[in-house]
Amino acid sequence: MGIIRKTRSIEILLTEFKNSGYAISAIELTKRLDEKLNKTTVYRVLDKLEDDGILHSFLDKKGIKWYAKCNNCTHTKHFDAHPHFQCIRCGKVDCLTIDIHIPKIPNREITVSQILIQGKCESCSI
Amino acid sequence: MGIIRKTRSIEILLTEFKNSGYAISAIELTKRLDEKLNKTTVYRVLDKLEDDGILHSFLDKKGIKWYAKCNNCTHTKHFDAHPHFQCIRCGKVDCLTIDIHIPKIPNREITVSQILIQGKCESCSI
DNA sequence: TTTATTATTGCAACATAGTTGCAATAAATT
């Protein structure tokens, strides 16, 4: 179930994403908003924003949960099957717009695929 | 640091992988070997077997750690950058031999990529 | 505007996966 009431918590979390073109980990958000919001609230609001197609989530190499803005998703349809990139030096994570082709595999029905690419980002590869 | 002494624990864990063509999660191993080995030992031995290029590890959709046999890896070189497949019905996970091409991305140095494909396996898609 | 309804929040306690320190044990070497 998604958002029903426009609350302070939701405003605060949306602002975090408005001011960032990158993905943000749930942990980072709980720390960053520690004075303002309880960590349970952070997790619950993120969950609702995802339900509503406002954010999407994925796990990084260590199994940590990250969130990023969706582009044209709704609460009924999510279109965020894109790969993600994590910089091994600065740790920044972002969404990639490239499309990676997954070939058919004999005798298997492919539903989804998660792709996490690692390397050095623009700033870190100089 | 890898294996130095050939112990009972190592034999037991190697046997588990000898009898399975699939990947096995660390959790599953701790449960399966609960009577024989302490969970700390299981985690430590898996870690060493990975160091030695005998096993390789990866995380599934939920961030759970899985291990599978390596093919031609050594303690100096790991060649296990292949994609993995997890059946959404029976939960089985295995290594795929297909090669998925990751295109170059402007201004970024790609090091590795993790690909987890989900769908129904041979048995489950009938 | 006031009152009523109920979604949302904060808190504490819990769950799960994996890790660490340390004394006891058991491989390997002498």
Add this chain to the structure above:
DNA sequence: AATTTATTGCAACTATGTTGCAATAATAAA
């Protein structure tokens, strides 16, 4: 057989995330 030290088991811990429940606040109704 004695010595060395890698490995193990245990308990306690860490980290990330979840749950139950009473208090609070957003919205609807009066």
